[in-house]
Amino acid sequence: MNRQDVAADRVLSLTLKFGAYTAFALIVAGLLLQLAVPWGTKVTAVGLLVLLATPALRIIAACLQFLHERDFKYALVSFGVLAIVVLAYVLGL
Amino acid sequence: MTLAAMLLLVAIGFFAGGFGALAGVGGGIIVTPLLAIYFGLPMHQAIGVTLLCVIATSTATSSMYVERHVTDVRLGMTLELATTVGALIAALVAHHINRRTLAILFAGFLLYSAISMIKKAWDSRSAKKEEGIPDYTPQNYPAGLAASLIAGGFSGLLGIGGGPVKVPVMLLFMKVPLRVAAATSNFMIGVTAATSAYVYWGHGDVRLDIAAPLVAGVFTGSLLGAKISPKIRSFYILMLLVCITGWLAAEMIYKLFTGGFQ
Numbered sequence: 051m052n053r054q055d056v057a058a059d060r061v062l063s064l065t066l067k068f069g070a071y072t073a074f075a076l077i078v079a080g081l082l083l084q085l086a087v088p089w090g091t092k093v094t095a096v097g098l099l100v101l102l103a104t105p106a107l108r109i110i111a112a113c114l115q116f117l118h119e120r121d122f123k124y125a126l127v128s129f130g131v132l133a134i135v136v137l138a139y140v141l142g143l
Numbered sequence: 144m145t146l147a148a149m150l151l152l153v154a155i156g157f158f159a160g161g162f163g164a165l166a167g168v169g170g171g172i173i174v175t176p177l178l179a180i181y182f183g184l185p186m187h188q189a190i191g192v193t194l195l196c197v198i199a200t201s202t203a204t205s206s207m208y209v210e211r212h213v214t215d216v217r218l219g220m221t222l223e224l225a226t227t228v229g230a231l232i233a234a235l236v237a238h239h240i241n242r243r244t245l246a247i248l249f250a251g252f253l254l255y256s257a258i259s260m261i262k263k264a265w266d267s268r269s270a271k272k273e274e275g276i277p278d279y280t281p282q283n284y285p286a287g288l289a290a291s292l293i294a295g296g297f298s299g300l301l302g303i304g305g306g307p308v309k310v311p312v313m314l315l316f317m318k319v320p321l322r323v324a325a326a327t328s329n330f331m332i333g334v335t336a337a338t339s340a341y342v343y344w345g346h347g348d349v350r351l352d353i354a355a356p357l358v359a360g361v362f363t364g365s366l367l368g369a370k371i372s373p374k375i376r377s378f379y380i381l382m383l384l385v386c387i388t389g390w391l392a393a394e395m396i397y398k399l400f401t402g403g404f405q
Contacts, residue, residue, distance in 0.1 A: 053371055059210065066333075079357050095351050102337060106337065112216065127221055131227055
């Protein structure tokens with residue numbers, strides 16, 4: 051019953067697409083700017099940060115979508131994954 | 144960075160992402176050794192940069208598979224509980240492993256990948272393309288979680304996705320159809336690699352100047368590869384990848400014997 055969850059698939063694929071295309075546009079723009087002006091590297095850096103943040107964003111989107119569907123078991127699972135990812139960020143610093 | 148170096152990195156990313164998506168293997172395995180051997184990056188930095196490429200491939204291609212309802216999102220999220228823990232622990236450990244040991248581990252992994260791709264190429268000759276997905280219920284979660292923990296560990300230690308560990312276990316022990324297992328593994332890789340990447344980032348091992356042109360190439364290559372992969376026989380691409388990984392493994396071993404990777 052769980053597999054064909056059209057709404058969740060839609061929310062997650064949109065989140066992934068949004069992250070991928072935003073990151074890609076910023077990185078390409080930054081690489082081109084870099085050839086002309088020194089602050090181009092800052093634009094590529096923002097693009098790579100968007101790329102790094104996208105997986106975390108995708109977990110948050112899943113968590114919210116499962117809450118919306120009142121599927122609390124998987125909302126909790128998503129929250130657990132998010133907690134580990136945030137822990138990795140904190141421990142890395 | 145010179146324009147030539149930038150374009151070279153874009154090209155490497157394009158081919159790694161494209162071949163990876165076409166052959167159904169992670170392109171990351173060729174990026175790390177190329178950076179370590181030919182660009183002189185320390186192993187930790189080469190792995191840190193590769194992790195960004197892995198996130199790029201997973202993000203770009205898994206949006207397509209999720210849209211087509213091939214990915215089992217709930218199964219993926221559940222197994223991510225284990226891949227992220229494995230990735231976190233291994234990434235913290237990797238920081239304390241010296242470059243040479245890491246290079247030895249990676250060379251061993253390259254040889255293993257080359258051999259498993261020969262088997263995959265052989266099987267692909269008789270495989271049927273694009274069939275429907277049968278009904279299933281994932282079974283044996285403990286086996287799946289254990290495999291995911293190990294796959295996550297490989298991600299944190301060597302900067303790879305860990306698909307070769309997860310997919311067979313999902314297929315054989317959890318009774319998930321192959322296409323679903325492959326798409327779900329691909330979906331999980333982004334979050335797993337991100338977990339490792341945050342740790343590498345914190346340790347200063349993610350070189351943004353090298354990563355940016357690579358990632359731009361990987362995005363284009365993997366999207367193009369995923370679009371045309373149903374129309375292409377993966378046999379020849381896999382054999383080409385076997386040659387490349389075999390060559391890179393030989394180069395790494397030669398460099399190890401001549402005192403490299405210090």
